Amino acid sequence: MDEVFMKLAIEEARLGGRKTKTNPLVGAVLVKDGEVLSKGHHEIFGQAHAEVNCLKNMDARGATLYVTLEPCSHYGKTPPCADLIVEKRLKRVVIGELDSNPKVQGKGLARLKEAGIDVTYGVLEEDCHKLNEIFHFTMKRKRPYVFLKWAQSLDGKIATASGESQWITGEEARKDANRLRGLTDAILVGRNTASLDNPRLTCRTGGENPLRIVLDSQLKTPRTHALFKDQPTIFYVQEDLGNGPLTETARKVEVPLKDGKLSLKEILRDLYENQQVSRLMVEGGGQVLASFIQEGYADQFVVYEAPLVLGAKGKPSLGDLHYPSLKEAFWSSFKEVDILGQDLKIKGGPECLLEL
Amino acid sequence: MDEVFMKLAIEEARLGGRKTKTNPLVGAVLVKDGEVLSKGHHEIFGQAHAEVNCLKNMDARGATLYVTLEPCSHYGKTPPCADLIVEKRLKRVVIGELDSNPKVQGKGLARLKEAGIDVTYGVLEEDCHKLNEIFHFTMKRKRPYVFLKWAQSLDGKIATASGESQWITGEEARKDANRLRGLTDAILVGRNTASLDNPRLTCRTGGENPLRIVLDSQLKTPRTHALFKDQPTIFYVQEDLGNGPLTETARKVEVPLKDGKLSLKEILRDLYENQQVSRLMVEGGGQVLASFIQEGYADQFVVYEAPLVLGAKGKPSLGDLHYPSLKEAFWSSFKEVDILGQDLKIKGGPECLLEL
Numbered sequence: 001m002d003e004v005f006m007k008l009a010i011e012e013a014r015l016g017g018r019k020t021k022t023n024p025l026v027g028a029v030l031v032k033d034g035e036v037l038s039k040g041h042h043e044i045f046g047q048a049h050a051e052v053n054c055l056k057n058m059d060a061r062g063a064t065l066y067v068t069l070e071p072c073s074h075y076g077k078t079p080p081c082a083d084l085i086v087e088k089r090l091k092r093v094v095i096g097e098l099d100s101n102p103k104v105q106g107k108g109l110a111r112l113k114e115a116g117i118d119v120t121y122g123v124l125e126e127d128c129h130k131l132n133e134i135f136h137f138t139m140k141r142k143r144p145y146v147f148l149k150w151a152q153s154l155d156g157k158i159a160t161a162s163g164e165s166q167w168i169t170g171e172e173a174r175k176d177a178n179r180l181r182g183l184t185d186a187i188l189v190g191r192n193t194a195s196l197d198n199p200r201l202t203c204r205t206g207g208e209n210p211l212r213i214v215l216d217s218q219l220k221t222p223r224t225h226a227l228f229k230d231q232p233t234i235f236y237v238q239e240d241l242g243n244g245p246l247t248e249t250a251r252k253v254e255v256p257l258k259d260g261k262l263s264l265k266e267i268l269r270d271l272y273e274n275q276q277v278s279r280l281m282v283e284g285g286g287q288v289l290a291s292f293i294q295e296g297y298a299d300q301f302v303v304y305e306a307p308l309v310l311g312a313k314g315k316p317s318l319g320d321l322h323y324p325s326l327k328e329a330f331w332s333s334f335k336e337v338d339i340l341g342q343d344l345k346i347k348g349g350p351e352c353l354l355e356l
Numbered sequence: 357m358d359e360v361f362m363k364l365a366i367e368e369a370r371l372g373g374r375k376t377k378t379n380p381l382v383g384a385v386l387v388k389d390g391e392v393l394s395k396g397h398h399e400i401f402g403q404a405h406a407e408v409n410c411l412k413n414m415d416a417r418g419a420t421l422y423v424t425l426e427p428c429s430h431y432g433k434t435p436p437c438a439d440l441i442v443e444k445r446l447k448r449v450v451i452g453e454l455d456s457n458p459k460v461q462g463k464g465l466a467r468l469k470e471a472g473i474d475v476t477y478g479v480l481e482e483d484c485h486k487l488n489e490i491f492h493f494t495m496k497r498k499r500p501y502v503f504l505k506w507a508q509s510l511d512g513k514i515a516t517a518s519g520e521s522q523w524i525t526g527e528e529a530r531k532d533a534n535r536l537r538g539l540t541d542a543i544l545v546g547r548n549t550a551s552l553d554n555p556r557l558t559c560r561t562g563g564e565n566p567l568r569i570v571l572d573s574q575l576k577t578p579r580t581h582a583l584f585k586d587q588p589t590i591f592y593v594q595e596d597l598g599n600g601p602l603t604e605t606a607r608k609v610e611v612p613l614k615d616g617k618l619s620l621k622e623i624l625r626d627l628y629e630n631q632q633v634s635r636l637m638v639e640g641g642g643q644v645l646a647s648f649i650q651e652g653y654a655d656q657f658v659v660y661e662a663p664l665v666l667g668a669k670g671k672p673s674l675g676d677l678h679y680p681s682l683k684e685a686f687w688s689s690f691k692e693v694d695i696l697g698q699d700l701k702i703k704g705g706p707e708c709l710l711e712l
Contacts, residue, residue: 153685154659154702155674156512164682290667303510307704308687311646311677318511321667326520329509331664337693337700344693344702346510348663 002094005029005036005066006124009096012041013050013068013131018208021045021185021276024069024099024135028054032063045276051081060088068096068128070121073108082111095121096128100136133353134278137299143268144280145353147300148289149180150317151343154305157314158286165315172341173304175205180302180356182207184281186271190288191216200226201283211275215288217262219252234275236267264295279354287319293330294321300349301332302356307342358450361385361392361422362480365452368397369406369424369487374564377401377541377632380425380455380491384410388419401632407437416444424452424484426477429464438467451477452484456492489709490634493655499624500636501709503656504645505536506673507699510661513670514642521671528697529660531561536658536712538563540637542627546644547572556582557639567631571644573618575608590631592623620651635710643675649686650677656705657688658712663698 006029013027020042028050030037037060040053048056051071071081071093085093093112098121099105112119129136134145151169152158159165167174181187181203187210193199194214201212212233214221219237223246227233233250238257245251255266271277282292292298303317323329334348347356369383376382376398384406386393393416396409404412407427427437427449441449449468454477455461468475485492490501507525508514515521523530537543537559543566549555550570557568568589570577575593579602583589589606594613601607611622627633638648648654679685690704703712 152512154512155672156508156510160679160682160685166682168682286668293665305702307689308685309649309674309677310679310685312642312672312675313677316511316668318665319668321665321669323516323666326516326522326524329516329664329666333663333698334695334700337695339690339693342689344690344700346661346700 001034002066002120002123005031005064006068006094006096006128008036008039009066009068010124010127010131012039015041016043018185019044022135022138022272022278024132026050026067026069028065028067030054030058030060030063030065037063046077049078049081051084052078055084055088058088060090062089062091064092064094065090066094066123068131070095070097070099070104070106071108071112072099072104073111074103080108080111082108085112085117086115090117092118092120094123095119096123097121097125100139137351137353138272138278143272143297144185144277145299145351146268146280146282146292146297147184147302147349147354147356148282148292148298149177149302150284150286150289151177151304151306152317153308153310153314155309155311155314156317157310158317159315160310161313161315163315168306168308169304170306170342173306173343173345176340176345177302177304178203179205179207180281181210183354183356184210184279186211186213186275186277186279187281187283188213188215188288189283190214190285191220193283193285193288194221194225194227198225202231210281211277213271213280215262215267217257223247236262238262261291264291264297268297285319286315286317289317290319290321293318298330298332298349299351300354300356301347303344303346304340305344305346357390358422358476358479361387361420362424362450362452362484364392364395365422365424366480366483366487368395371397372399374541375400378491378494378628378634380488382406382423382425384424385422386410386414386416386419387422393419402433405434405437407440408434411440411444414444416446418445418447420448420450421446422450422479424487426451426453426455426460426462427464427468428455428460429467430459432459436464436467438464441468441473442471446473448474448476450479451475452479453477453481456495493707493709494628494634499628499653500541500633501655501707502624502636502638502648502653503540503658503705503710503712504638504648504654505533505658506640506642506645507533507660507662508673509664509666509670511665511667511670512673513666514673515671516666517669517671519671524662524664525660526662526698529662529699529701532696532701533658533660534559535561535563536637537566539710539712540566540635542567542569542631542633542635543637543639544569544571544644545639546570546641547576549639549641549644550577550581550583554581556586558587566637567633569627569636571618571623573613579603592618594618617647620647620653624653641675642671642673645673646675646677649674654686654688654705655707656710656712657703659700659702660696661700661702
């Protein structure tokens, strides 16, 4: 029966959708005498945990709590759930998987056992883990999961020698690429793309709009551009330019330079810790994509490849990469490839955690 | 019953394999009173036609001849088959498809009818046509069918900035690429590839070795290189260098220059008319591939794409292409794409007639 109730808890966890941001999806089910008394999940980043939502206003004495992730034992944005469980005098707790947060791991479980509660863990552990793959990934690295997207000709070009680029990929591929924006918390472009293309970076295929990020060390994107309007945008700028609002929706955030460029490490740290960005999509241009690859921040990629060739003088899809040898280049692996309309859709990467 | 015997004739035709070169595959079956009296096919380029092989030493009076392709009515390398059929006093001839050679088309059929022979045509026409797709293609254009093969990184590079290129693709892809050499009559490379890589261009996966072709206007490939040995090679050179043997297996053939480069049109004409090359595989380098694309001689392509990126300074897979606009670039279509070992195998082209 444990698996049946854990399955319910997993379903409940999923209701959190993407609103838990950098927090995990967690679901809890309270059961007594084989009957479900209540359910609850972690709903929104920074707010009540699943256990709290599940146990609220319930007489839980002698009942069993099924929870997909180990209850916390520390004071974070909310008090420890393990304490609440003890207080509520539950008889038994069944845990899906242990927390990967080092502040919690094993400690929640220990706290429960200390209090004489019967604890089982590892029920549907794999399914529970799968639910929070991105959470575990980001928790370990303290940075968002990063996926790169670009479009190119069969020979790796994004424009003719004279700069003509619209359109290389077909309608299906462009629509699919736009759909990806609905799967990410934030979308990042460089200053050239922001200035030259004047993109909106919104999801026009039904998904939620991501936070827009521009790497613009000297804040040169024209103020009349779309990125200053309608939706939130963060411009990462160099340290002497200050922090704060630029327009009603846009603001600037300072980061230190590294080798004359904005430090990607610092940007990713800020996105994760201060902007609650768990998934970041990098769209370009070529030099920005290359920087993410060069610094080891390319967890997954999607490349749309069009059935044309533009020759050696065409504009390359990626900027300069500096590898001392072929062996030390960015070697990855392909996960899936399909024909999409006129184009290829190529998916791969060292860590393919998202269905893109 | 006509379809049954035509099917036999098609099977018979296939026995010609690739030995008929620029000639079609043709099969013939002689039938009387529902019984097969004999079979024959066109065996080797320049030698007896299928009808001749089938009717040889046979008393064919009153019999029916099934033949996959319209019997010829002109004197080529052999006398007209239509005359032989008349002479042999056949009662009926069943033809698969009419010849696409304008010297023959409809005339063989007319010759037979004139002589009072009962003629049916169009039996299993599609199957008969499929048998000789490449023949029809080359007959119409008076040049070989050309397919391009190259390997590259995901961003369209074939070597690092410093020239390191071995290996970009994995073992499976390299083996598959070698297998393609067994499917072509000739394989072509440029002078740089010939000189720098010193390739053998042989098929090491069980197929027959193709004729080796080098574009080397000034004949600068070192004489000690593998292409001068063991297997036939043609070096196309500019007009003042003369024709004739270079070694026991290599010889030079003069072609005029066009815009300072060997005329591809003349080379293809020579390959088709004088060297009986029906299928040509172009392997590189990048500038040679680009020339074939630019001049409209890229009927099909196979690209092996490896899961690494080398950045803008890597060596491009294709040389310069000169297109006035994006619209006028080489647009083609993808036919099939698969993951092969670590790599992608991408197939496409404006005319995909070969299973590569």
